[in-house]
Amino acid sequence: MxxxxxxxxxxxxxxxxxxxxxxxxxxxxxxxxxxxxxxxxxxxxxxxxxxxxxxxxxxxxxxxHEHERALFRNLLKVSGIGAKIALAVLSGVSTDQFSRLVLAGDVVALTKIPGIGKKTAERIVVELRDRVDANGVAMPANGSMPSGAPLDAAGEATVALLQLGYKPVEVSRLVQKTAADGDDAEAIIRKALRAALGN
Missing domain, CATH: 2.40.50.140 (Nucleic acid-binding proteins)
Structure with a gap:
């Protein structure tokens, strides 16, 4: 190969x-x-x-970049998606943007990518939601981050909250609600946990 x-x-x-x-x-x-x-x-x-x-x-x-190749390979695993559509996805949005859409379950936004219809977007969300982190790469089986995939603070917080057992949609909502400019990952996680507990 x-x-x-x-x-x-x-x-x-x-x-x-x-x-x-x-x-x-x-x-x-x-x-x-x-x-x-x-x-x-x-x-x-x-x-x-x-x-x-x-x-x-x-x-x-x-x-x-490796995160682009990783997302391309993840997309090819989704039924109904071939190389042409996978390239269109990478051409239309960044890996970070794509992953956030998947984690949020935003089918409407995904259908704005050329070649992605509603049914395909729904399959992407269902089949990739548990297999991507905030950079679009595959989540390792042990939940640890792959090397060479730097994340911003919101991305690190997202991964950490997922590892704590929160559902992807809930994590996306909590991070969007609590993250503020200048926050590091630890600050976002603390605020998100407080919000999740209703404090």
């Missing part, structure tokens, strides 16, 4: 890229979130990749 490419960016015609790696040209599809960060053609680029092999095709998808 191909997990990473480093080479010269030859062409970029969204969503398609051509990367020359030691004289071999790799065709890669990438979301706009990655394409916006690419250097000029002729420059070196390093992309994390997802190598998809099907009976009738082989494809490579490229991402600038």
């Amino acid at each position: 191909i997990g990473r490419l480093r080479g010269i960016l030859v062409t970029k015609q969204p969503p398609s890229l051509l990367i020359d790696v030691g004289g071999v040209g790799y065709e890669v599809d990438a979301p706009m979130s990655t394409i916006y960060e690419l250097p000029a053609t002729g420059k070196e680029v390093t992309l994390l990749t997802h190598h998809a092999v099907k009976e009738d095709s082989v494809a490579l998808y490229g991402f600038m």
